[in-house]
Amino acid sequence: xxxxxxxxxxxxxxxxxxxxxxxxxxxxxxxxxxxxxxxxxxxxxxxxxxxxxxxxxxxxxxxxxxxxxxxxxxxxxxxxxxxxxxxxxxxxxxxxxxxxxxxxxxxxxxxxxxxxxxxxxxxxxxxxxxxxxxxxxxxxxxxxxxxxxxxxxxxxxxxxxxxxxx
Amino acid sequence: xxxxxxxxxxxxxxxxxxxxxxxxxxxxxxxxxxxxxxxxxxxxxxxxxxxxxxxxxxxxxxxxxxxxxxxxxxxxxxxxxxxxxxxxxxxxxxxxxxxxxxxxxxxxxxxxxxxxxxxxxxxxxxxxxxxxxxxxxxxxxxxxxxxxxxxxxxxxxxxxxxxxxx
DNA sequence: TAGCTGACTTAATCTACCTTAAGTCAGCGT
DNA sequence: ACGCTGACTTAAGGTAGATTAAGTCAGCTA
Numbered sequence: 322x323x324x325x326x327x328x329x330x331x332x333x334x335x336x337x338x339x340x341x342x343x344x345x346x347x348x349x350x351x352x353x354x355x356x357x358x359x360x361x362x363x364x365x366x367x368x369x370x371x372x373x374x375x376x377x378x379x380x381x382x383x384x385x386x387x388x389x390x391x392x393x394x395x396x397x398x399x400x401x402x403x404x405x406x407x408x409x410x411x412x413x414x415x416x417x418x419x420x421x422x423x424x425x426x427x428x429x430x431x432x433x434x435x436x437x438x439x440x441x442x443x444x445x446x447x448x449x450x451x452x453x454x455x456x457x458x459x460x461x462x463x464x465x466x467x468x469x470x471x472x473x474x475x476x477x478x479x480x481x482x483x484x485x486x487x
Numbered sequence: 488x489x490x491x492x493x494x495x496x497x498x499x500x501x502x503x504x505x506x507x508x509x510x511x512x513x514x515x516x517x518x519x520x521x522x523x524x525x526x527x528x529x530x531x532x533x534x535x536x537x538x539x540x541x542x543x544x545x546x547x548x549x550x551x552x553x554x555x556x557x558x559x560x561x562x563x564x565x566x567x568x569x570x571x572x573x574x575x576x577x578x579x580x581x582x583x584x585x586x587x588x589x590x591x592x593x594x595x596x597x598x599x600x601x602x603x604x605x606x607x608x609x610x611x612x613x614x615x616x617x618x619x620x621x622x623x624x625x626x627x628x629x630x631x632x633x634x635x636x637x638x639x640x641x642x643x644x645x646x647x648x649x650x651x652x653x
Numbered sequence: 654t655a656g657c658t659g660a661c662t663t664a665a666t667c668t669a670c671c672t673t674a675a676g677t678c679a680g681c682g683t
Numbered sequence: 684a685c686g687c688t689g690a691c692t693t694a695a696g697g698t699a700g701a702t703t704a705a706g707t708c709a710g711c712t713a
Contacts (some may be wrong), residue, residue, distance in 0.1 A: 342598030342607040343522075343526055344523065349598075353518070364639055408709090409659070423624055427589040429509035430508075432512035435512075439642075444639075445624075450626060455624070458621070459622075461619050471588065471614065
């Protein structure tokens, strides 16, 4: 078994989809297209036309996605003005948006490993030390662990029913 | 700026969506529903009915998702037989499927932080030391770093054009 | 003040994936 | 051999999000 479910299996009902944090994250991300747009943002894209150019999305779709991502607080519109041009807006990651990078980079690494023969077209580098960066599972004791060593346990502080711990 | 794009910006075209590993991963994941199903698998679910019960998906949709996930190699059908029952199949994560855990858990942690008031209903624990586990960006020098310290660089070994490295 | 341009919006249409409601089918127990 | 049951499949219909093709609109340039 890959990850063990520790704790009250009965409690399982208390964290079905409605309560699953990842499910909520997925609601926010909404559609795969939103992740495509975020990818662009992670790569540093901020201009509308660049978003359109770098993704397979059409203008109307992109406008919609960007608006949605701004609405949920992953991007912000920031005004800018180029010489001789009128004021326009760029789209920048908010801190919550930036925090999705870990998940995104994990996805990317997975894609590199399983869909790209040569390891993929981009690398992640630690700005401060230059070493390569990877998303990993890390425990508070400082261990880096493989997925197989993770146990999924019910959170200890559920208001109601936590009597039958092991 | 959140993450800097180092290397040839011109090379940017060489790793647009078609080549982006994460985009490929997204293709495989396909629909948000697939991630829901995988979530269940990560939590330890293996039986068809359990998948149906624990997610908002209907039977036909679940059958379709499971088949697709088996087809792309994230799950395998393994036969089993309960006493007095005919042979049926469970759905187990394959190693590639298991490797998606890092991405999934990162999504979950993000959801915990931004959508769950109390930190979410489940915790991750290191089987061997009991400490809490978090998805993190880790560099090969052993640093755990925030997303802001990551630089996205073009991969060094693209067959063709890599002259202008820094 | 008229025109240009980038950033959208609107409209019509298509498709993918969902739903519910019925089948279908394999094979164990009787 | 017959029926039951869990695991699907089929069918009909809905909705969300995509596409292309045209607008619209703000505001700097001329």
